[in-house]
């Protein structure tokens with residue numbers, strides 16, 4: 001049957017999703033985080049889904065882009081990326097946001113972070129129209145499950161008193177015993193066998209003790225520590241020395257490629273990054289200087305699933321490992337991550353995912369982790385369906401918000417509990 005794959009309509013739905021009080025070096029997660037759900041509808045009624053960041057600066061780019069798509073084909077993904085998208089430079093300059101955890105802010109990265117959701121939606125629509133999974137459109141899967149690591153966070157039991165929030169049942173984790181208890185819950189609930197601890201929250205000695213406690217509780221399991229660049233070169237080398245025998249890799253111990261290269265030269269512990277290599281332009285220096293041994297790709301800001309494969313191919317050429325970074329995200333993104341990860345031959349490390357922290361989703365059926373893995377769907381497109389009632393409910397929450405939750409700002413969320421808190425000057429230790 002011939003299909004009309006012309007785009008007839010694009011729907012953008014900003015939402016606020018519940019988030020747990022997870023601590024990182026900048027502060028704490030807000031009770032609600034903005035995400036944007038993109039739907040691309042073809043002339044004969046096929047709808048493809050995509051998901052990305054939902055802060056205002058992303059919406060400001062997504063809206064005019066959505067208006068330009070009707071009349072184009074969902075097959076024309078290359079054309080999508082050649083569309084001119086004007087970025088307001090003020091949105092990037094000096095912006096204080098969770099982007100501080102994801103490396104440089106640039107107009108191109110902002111543009112790619114928006115385009116990626118449209119790319120995923122177009123690939124989803126293509127797959128649905130052709131009766132093929134997205135992985136088939138990317139050349140086919142080379143594995144039938146994708147492994148994820150448990151993403152451990154220091155956290156409070158709940159958001160600050162008096163702040164509207166959804167409760168969570170994970171409890172507090174503020175010391176080594178709490179971190180190990182959280183890891184046990186991750187293992188029991190989802191079967192994860194590798195663990196990443198988000199660090200940069202407490203002085204390094206405390207985080208070293210937490211990783212040691214994990215190593216004792218889970219002997220032989222791959223462990224990672226990620227302080228988001230909160231340490232000096234000296235501190236990074238000290239931590240690498242102390243934990244070298246148990247770490248699979250150390251993630252962004254310090255900020256910037258030159259400092260990462262210095263750390264790398266002084267330790268055998270592999271260094272991973274989602275901060276100093278976050279764009280194609282940053283690859284040359286980092287790889288030439290041997291600053292990183294693993295790049296954590298993120299299809300949102302690298303510009304989609306095809307660019308993720310492109311990045312993986314470059315990493316392969318240079319003998320650099322590749323895995324995946326994650327922020328707060330829902331099931332559409334997890335499905336997209338799983339589809340593309342299934343096609344990358346040189347993906348040898350379990351990927352990160354925040355998904356277990358998300359109690360809410362816009363899917364009719366949540367994706368499941370079994371033995372820490374997500375099965376690769378062979379259903380058409382991404383293989384997920386939208387729960388429109390839930391989408392509407394989460395959109396209402398966004399519409400009714402007075403604006404405070406619409407921009408993710410972990411430092412501002414921290415100030416609710418600690419009024420003196422400011423985005424820390426790096427390196428903190």
Ligand SMILES: O=C([O-])C(=O)C[C@H](O)[C@@H](O)C(=O)[O-]
Nearest residue numbers: 024101102274325326327328
């Ligand atoms: O470096 C990383 O892995 C991240 O930036 C992941 C997330 O942003 C995480 O740190 C967070 O959301 O607090």
Ligand SMILES: [Mg+2]
Nearest residue numbers: 226251252274
């Ligand atoms: Mg990281």
